[in-house]
Amino acid sequence: MSVALVWFRRDLRLQDNPALQAALDAGHVPVPVYIHAPHEEGDWAPGGASNAWLHRSLAALDADLRARGSALVLCQGDSQAELERLIEQTGAVAVYWNRKYEPATQPRDAKIKRELREKGIEAESHNGSLMFEPWDVATQQGGPYKVFTPFWRNALTRLQLPAPTRVPDRLPAHTAGGETLDAFGLAPSIPWDRQFWDHWQPGEAGAHEALTVFIDGALNGYREQRDLPDRVGTSLLSPHLHFGEIAPWQIVRRLQGERSASRDADIDGYIRELGWREFSYHLLHHFPQTPDHNLNPRFDQFQWAKPDADALRAWQQGRTGIPIVDAGLRELWATGYMHNRVRMIVASYLCKHMRQHWREGARWFWDTLVDADLANNTMGWQWVAGTGADAAPYFRIFNPVTQSQKFDPQARYITRWVPELAALPLKARFAPWQSPQLLAEHAPAYPALPLVDLGEGRDAALAAYRHTGWA
Numbered sequence: 433m434s435v436a437l438v439w440f441r442r443d444l445r446l447q448d449n450p451a452l453q454a455a456l457d458a459g460h461v462p463v464p465v466y467i468h469a470p471h472e473e474g475d476w477a478p479g480g481a482s483n484a485w486l487h488r489s490l491a492a493l494d495a496d497l498r499a500r501g502s503a504l505v506l507c508q509g510d511s512q513a514e515l516e517r518l519i520e521q522t523g524a525v526a527v528y529w530n531r532k533y534e535p536a537t538q539p540r541d542a543k544i545k546r547e548l549r550e551k552g553i554e555a556e557s558h559n560g561s562l563m564f565e566p567w568d569v570a571t572q573q574g575g576p577y578k579v580f581t582p583f584w585r586n587a588l589t590r591l592q593l594p595a596p597t598r599v600p601d602r603l604p605a606h607t608a609g610g611e612t613l614d615a616f617g618l619a620p621s622i623p624w625d626r627q628f629w630d631h632w633q634p635g636e637a638g639a640h641e642a643l644t645v646f647i648d649g650a651l652n653g654y655r656e657q658r659d660l661p662d663r664v665g666t667s668l669l670s671p672h673l674h675f676g677e678i679a680p681w682q683i684v685r686r687l688q689g690e691r692s693a694s695r696d697a698d699i700d701g702y703i704r705e706l707g708w709r710e711f712s713y714h715l716l717h718h719f720p721q722t723p724d725h726n727l728n729p730r731f732d733q734f735q736w737a738k739p740d741a742d743a744l745r746a747w748q749q750g751r752t753g754i755p756i757v758d759a760g761l762r763e764l765w766a767t768g769y770m771h772n773r774v775r776m777i778v779a780s781y782l783c784k785h786m787r788q789h790w791r792e793g794a795r796w797f798w799d800t801l802v803d804a805d806l807a808n809n810t811m812g813w814q815w816v817a818g819t820g821a822d823a824a825p826y827f828r829i830f831n832p833v834t835q836s837q838k839f840d841p842q843a844r845y846i847t848r849w850v851p852e853l854a855a856l857p858l859k860a861r862f863a864p865w866q867s868p869q870l871l872a873e874h875a876p877a878y879p880a881l882p883l884v885d886l887g888e889g890r891d892a893a894l895a896a897y898r899h900t901g902w903a
């Protein structure tokens with residue numbers, strides 16, 4: 433039987449995996465391969481939390497393959513050289529993979545495909561992670577969208593979920609050898625990620641388990657609850673989606689099977705959130721400069737404050753003196769995750785009150801989120817900063833205190849992550865500096881004043897915005 437390499441990348445699952453399925457359909461013995469090549473990701477090599485997740489996800493994929501009589505071949509170095517070495521070693525006649533969309537790896541993959549074909553090797557790529565690839569949806573003029581609603585309206589008219597495919601219980605064995613997972617050095621040497629794994633189960637089984645838990649629980653009332661950080665009101669599927677342990681169309685297929693009069697609105701609301709993920713990939717593909725540069729070039733003149741390493745560190749460590757901001761950044765550090773509403777609040781405080789460049793925040797998230805995703809993270813930060821597509825206008829400045837009173841009205845989220853404030857009366861937990869005596873008495877270690885006063889920060893941000901001349 434002929435051999436084909438199946439090059440796993442961000443599609444770390446067996447079921448509904450178009451590249452693996454294509455190799456099987458063509459009658460090849462699939463040799464599953466993962467190549468560790470962070471240096472090929474440009475300035476955006478995966479951060480620490482992503483690597484910790486990847487370590488476990490690869491271990492899970494290998495275990496799933498071994499349970500079927502196959503195994504994951506692990507290598508590191510130059511992707512093309514490693515593929516060519518494995519082709520030589522195994523006699524493979526074909527290489528299959530699912531596409532990635534990041535600016536650094538797209539040209540690499542195109543070159544690999546071209547050069548493999550020139551050598552007479554069949555090279556085939558598939559869509560393994562999006563309902564709509566970035567070029568599938570276009571404006572009437574044939575260009576990219578910059579506004580979500582028309583993008584999504586158009587996209588939904590084209591929605592076609594692929595038919596499910598199932599990988600057989602036994603896969604043909606192969607003899608290709610590789611390195612050990614530990615040789616990649618992905619797992620932290622100091623176990624700062626210890627607490628993560630109380631919250632997460634990386635891998636395909638963990639993804640489907642998370643989806644089942646969501647359908648049985650938070651899906652009911654999702655539209656109202658998704659903004660409330662004090663409870664599990666969302667699916668927590670983002671890292672599983674990022675690593676391709678589950679495909680969005682698998683989620684949608686299951687949700688379509690759960691439809692009922694009482695659930696329709698929540699299901700539609702959820703699918704719309706998946707739409708934001710699709711939109712972010714659309715944007716990243718068409719505006720590949722945006723991980724580092726404003727999508728809206730008018731913001732290039734904006735006067736950010738001088739970079740302030742101490743203030744940035746206080747923000748990163750959850751020591752700003754604004755409880756909801758500190759709670760979010762502490763949740764992030766402890767779990768590798770932060771609730772979406774709180775992501776918006778902490779990002780707004782950094783970009784607007786502190787006037788530190790959104791890139792600083794994006795970098796921190798990149799290193800600390802288990803779901804760090806170049807498309808979603810870039811869009812999220814530029815949206816909050818007001819510099820991106822369909823963005824919140826810069827002059828609309830979130831007040832973190834009123835945000836916390838609205839979305840965490842019992843301060844449960846704040847108290848969970850900033851427990852030193854638990855002894856304060858409820859009202860004081862939102863803005864403790866307004867109750868200096870209570871704060872000094874009950875939480876003397878907590879900052880007595882906000883890092884940046886909310887009124888002053890807001891005024892300075894608006895003044896800087898006016899200074900650009902287009903306020």
Ligand SMILES: Cc1cc2nc3c(=O)[nH]c(=O)nc-3n(C[C@H](O)[C@H](O)[C@H](O)COP(=O)(O)OP(=O)(O)OC[C@H]3O[C@@H](n4cnc5c(N)ncnc54)[C@H](O)[C@@H]3O)c2cc1C
Binds near residue numbers: 671707776805
């Ligand atoms: C500043 C900032 C940075 C962000 N960085 C990332 C990131 O690096 N990776 C990431 O996956 N998401 C990012 N997001 C989007 C969002 O916060 C997360 O996708 C969401 O919190 C994940 O939790 P969940 O899976 O429970 O979401 P759910 O509410 O259950 O949503 C389901 C899925 O829809 C997608 N989704 C939901 N909201 C958004 C959104 N606003 N933008 C894009 N996709 C969305 C995600 O894939 C998510 O898993 C960021 C948002 C902001 C404001």
